[in-house]
Each structure stands twice: as C-alpha cells, then as structure tokens.
Amino acid sequence: MQQLTLAQTAAWLKDCNDAYILIHRSPDGDCIGAGYALAEMLHQMQKRAVVLCDEPIPERYRFMLPESQEQETFEPGCVIAVDVADPKLLGSELQEKYGKSVDLCIDHHVSNVPYASARYLDGKAAATCEILYSLCRILPVTMTRSMALCLYTGMATDTGCFQYDNAGPHTHRAVADLMEMCPDVPYAKINRQMFAVKSFGRLQLEQLLIDRLERYKDGKCILICITQEFLQKFQVDEAELDGIAGFPLQVEGAQVGITMKEKEPGKFRVSMRSADRVNVSAICQLLGGGGHIKAAGCLVCGTADEVREKLLRAVSEGWSIQ
Numbered sequence: 001m002q003q004l005t006l007a008q009t010a011a012w013l014k015d016c017n018d019a020y021i022l023i024h025r026s027p028d029g030d031c032i033g034a035g036y037a038l039a040e041m042l043h044q045m046q047k048r049a050v051v052l053c054d055e056p057i058p059e060r061y062r063f064m065l066p067e068s069q070e071q072e073t074f075e076p077g078c079v080i081a082v083d084v085a086d087p088k089l090l091g092s093e094l095q096e097k098y099g100k101s102v103d104l105c106i107d108h109h110v111s112n113v114p115y116a117s118a119r120y121l122d123g124k125a126a127a128t129c130e131i132l133y134s135l136c137r138i139l140p141v142t143m144t145r146s147m148a149l150c151l152y153t154g155m156a157t158d159t160g161c162f163q164y165d166n167a168g169p170h171t172h173r174a175v176a177d178l179m180e181m182c183p184d185v186p187y188a189k190i191n192r193q194m195f196a197v198k199s200f201g202r203l204q205l206e207q208l209l210i211d212r213l214e215r216y217k218d219g220k221c222i223l224i225c226i227t228q229e230f231l232q233k234f235q236v237d238e239a240e241l242d243g244i245a246g247f248p249l250q251v252e253g254a255q256v257g258i259t260m261k262e263k264e265p266g267k268f269r270v271s272m273r274s275a276d277r278v279n280v281s282a283i284c285q286l287l288g289g290g291g292h293i294k295a296a297g298c299l300v301c302g303t304a305d306e307v308r309e310k311l312l313r314a315v316s317e318g319w320s321i322q
C-alpha cells in the first residue's frame with residue numbers, strides 16, 4: 001500500500017477516470033458528503049463518477065443528494081473509498097464486489113485498515129469532508145453551493161455540531177471559508193435539522209429512556225437500553241436513532257455513557273462514549289470491539305441482563321486503562 005500526501009492525492013484524482021466512489025453502510029453525513037462532493041469535483045474535471053452505497057440513503061440525509069439523481073452507467077476505471085476505515089464496513093455486497101480492488105482510500109479514522117492500493121489518511125482531520133475541502137482548494141475545481149452543503153454537513157455531523165475536540169482550527173477555518181464562498185447554503189437550518197429536530201416517536205422514546213436511566217459507579221457511568229419492543233411501540237426506525245449514543249452523557253457527572261441497542265433477540269449493539277479521560281476503546285476491546293478513545297462500540301450476545309452484566313464487568317476492568 002502506498003501512502004499519499006495531499007498533493008499526490010490531488011494528482012491521483014486528476015489522473016483517474018470513470019470512478020466508482022464507495023461509502024460505508026449505515027451511511028452518515030460525513031461519508032455521504034465526502035462521496036457526493038468528490039463526485040462533483042470529478043465531474044467538474046470532465047470525468048465520470050458515481051457514488052455507491054450498500055444501503056439506501058436515509059431520509060434525513062436526502063437533502064445532500066444532487067438534484068438530478070440519474071446515475072450514469074459505466075464500467076469502473078478506478079474504485080475510490082471515502083470515510084471507509086475497513087472493507088467490512090462497505091456492507092456485504094460492495095465488499096464482495098470491490099473490497100479487494102479499492103485503488104484509493106481517503107479517510108480520517110486512525111483505525112483505518114490498509115486495504116487500498118493507495119491511501120490518504122489524515123487522523124487529525126475531524127471528518128473526511130475536511131480532507132475533501134482541502135483537496136478542493138488544490139484541484140482545478142470551483143466550490144459550488146451543493147459541494148459546500150455536502151462538506152459542511154459532513155464536518156458538522158462528525159463533530160457533533162463542532163462540540164467534540166476533533167473540531168480543530170483547520171475545521172473551523174474550512175467552515176468559515178465555505179460560508180464566505182457559498183453564503184447561500186442554509187447552514188443554520190442544517191444544524192437545526194441535524195441536531196435539534198427529532199421525530200415525535202424519538203422524543204417519546206427519549207422520555208422512556210430518561211425514566212429508565214441506569215446509574216452505576218456513583219453516577220459516573222450511565223447506561224440506557226433500547227429494545228426492539230420500545231422501537232416498535234413508538235414506531236422509531238434505526239435511522240431516527242442517530243446521535244442517541246451521546247444521550248447518556250447529558251447527565252451531569254457522567255464519565256462514561258453506554259447505549260445498548262437490541263439488534264435481534266439475544267444480540268446487542270453497544271456504543272460507549274467517554275466525556276473526558278476514560279478510554280472506552282480499551283473497554284470495548286475487552287469485549288471484541290474497538291473504536292476511538294472517546295467513542296467506541298462492540299457487539300455483545302445474550303439477554304439484556306447478561307449483556308448488562310458483561311458490560312459492567314468490562315467497565316470496571318477497563319476503567320483505568322489509559
């Protein structure tokens with residue numbers, strides 16, 4: 001695998017043709033934004049490009065898609081993955097078709113597995129969209145309203161509306177620049193839609209979760225458990241749970257927030273968030289998962305009670321691992 005610099009990545013993109021751009025399953029604002037902004041950049045350079053995802057783009061992110069949704073059909077001349085840390089995250093179909101033939105990977109996850117022939121990895125970038133912004137500045141392309149909308153949404157969503165400490169000076173400068181270049185993007189409206197507005201069902205679910213907040217370790221660890229039964233009761237689908245992992249950390253004094261989400265009977269997807277110094281990646285690794293120091297996850301099997309017990313044991317064991 002070849003490690004590229006930003007300038008080499010720009011040169012690579014100038015040279016490429018007929019690009020298939022792959023984004024990860026459970027698509028989020030960052031991979032969608034990076035994928036479509038890159039496609040538009042390639043289009044501006046007179047190249048064909050399509051964005052492929054294993055799953056449909058959720059309703060809440062559809063405003064990011066180009067107006068004309070006609071997909072060109074052509075055989076790929078190259079395959080580019082954006083914001084995809086591991087080929088497993090492509091989803092089974094895309095992984096099977098292209099997992100072993102990705103030519104270029106552009107990503108910001110420090111956990112990025114070297115699966116592509118060439119890679120541009122910037123672990124300090126808050127979002128892949130931040131990298132795409134930098135590429136945009138050195139490629140012969142013009143920033144358009146739709147690109148700015150995509151790049152802004154990706155940076156806003158990956159930083160929790162610029163709350164997390166990954167939002168550094170470069171992120172803020174990139175955003176300031178987008179706002180100057182494209183003042184007609186509804187930036188404030190995007191923030192409201194992404195971070196303030198929730199479906200009625202989601203709010204009812206949150207009410208129930210508040211009633212059932214579980215406090216451990218003298219209130220330093222807060223756990224919530226979302227069962228399929230609750231989701232059905234309030235008719236909340238998976239996509240509406242966006243950002244729910246941050247919910248337990250709203251409690252004052254909480255150091256670690258744990259969200260258990262029932263995938264199917266006997267199987268829970270667990271998200272852990274750390275407010276400050278506890279390394280939740282280390283805790284999740286004890287259970288076969290991983291991630292970032294302040295945001296990690298794992299998959300745990302068992303009944304809700306069994307899973308809760310395993311989690312609390314791992315929390316006790318891993319609490320002081322740095």
Ligand SMILES: [Mn+2]
Pocket residue numbers: 030031083108126127128158
């Ligand atoms: Mn990302």
